[in-house]
Amino acid sequence: MVQIESARIQSDSYGARTQKVDTLVLHYTALDIESSLRVLRYRGVSAHYVLAPDGVAYKILNNDEVAWHAGVSMWRGKKLVNGRSIGVEIVNLDGNKNDYPQAQVAALVELCRVIISENPSITNANVVGHSDVAPKRKVDPGKNFPWKLLADQGVGLWPKLSSTTQIGSDSQIQALLEQCGYAKPHGYGKKGEAYVMVDDPAFPPPGVTGVVAVGTKDILKAFQLHYQPSSATGTPNLTTMQLLEGLAAAQ
Numbered sequence: 001m002v003q004i005e006s007a008r009i010q011s012d013s014y015g016a017r018t019q020k021v022d023t024l025v026l027h028y029t030a031l032d033i034e035s036s037l038r039v040l041r042y043r044g045v046s047a048h049y050v051l052a053p054d055g056v057a058y059k060i061l062n063n064d065e066v067a068w069h070a071g072v073s074m075w076r077g078k079k080l081v082n083g084r085s086i087g088v089e090i091v092n093l094d095g096n097k098n099d100y101p102q103a104q105v106a107a108l109v110e111l112c113r114v115i116i117s118e119n120p121s122i123t124n125a126n127v128v129g130h131s132d133v134a135p136k137r138k139v140d141p142g143k144n145f146p147w148k149l150l151a152d153q154g155v156g157l158w159p160k161l162s163s164t165t166q167i168g169s170d171s172q173i174q175a176l177l178e179q180c181g182y183a184k185p186h187g188y189g190k191k192g193e194a195y196v197m198v199d200d201p202a203f204p205p206p207g208v209t210g211v212v213a214v215g216t217k218d219i220l221k222a223f224q225l226h227y228q229p230s231s232a233t234g235t236p237n238l239t240t241m242q243l244l245e246g247l248a249a250a251q
């Protein structure tokens with residue numbers, strides 16, 4: 001079993017749960033274990049668990065508390081994923097460059113099983129990365145995250161390839177992405193210090209600055225980071241299309 005140590009939050013950077021938990025969001029911290037625990041326990045962000053490289057899980061918040069881990073985000077047509085998700089921060093300085101150690105991955109599988117058993121509305125289709133729920137803005141847990149290995153052990157989905165021989169149009173790809181849970185095209189910007197989501201980046205609400213548009217290409221790149229990391233370009237090839245159709249069929 002995964003070793004879980006209590007590391008109760010020491011800040012007020014969390015909220016009370018008012019929605020049912022149906023999503024599990026995985027991240028990498030980009031910090032070492034000491035800094036990860038310091039930031040997530042004492043600063044303006046938080047998570048339910050921090051998972052150290054040696055496989056020890058530090059529990060910061062309870063299931064009935066909302067951690068501030070995903071920020072501006074969208075999944076299955078709903079904005080602000082924090083309210084209905086559990087957030088796990090995995091210690092890795094850069095999951096797009098560095099591997100995840102075996103002990104950490106083995107512990108993560110067990111930790112995810114614990115989380116899912118305690119929050120049974122979390123489906124395998126809703127075990128996702130930060131990059132899945134915040135495309136373009138976030139790239140964690142990264143290309144080296146072992147999504148297939150997790151799915152092989154029953155945590156998350158891994159698609160079977162469809163038999164298509166054609167790459168779809170942008171609108172077909174966007175429709176498939178949304179079927180899998182990904183956001184529709186949108187934007188995000190800053191209002192004061194906080195990021196906010198913008199429905200139409202061409203017409204941001206008053207007071208929102210630095211608006212970044214997130215289009216189908218960006219959302220497809222998030223899909224590729226998860227399911228086809230060797231081709232995470234935002235441009236589909238035939239395998240992308242087969243994976244995307246396969247994932248949509250598995251929903």
Ligand SMILES: [Zn+2]
Nearest residue numbers: 027028130140
């Ligand atoms: Zn993250």
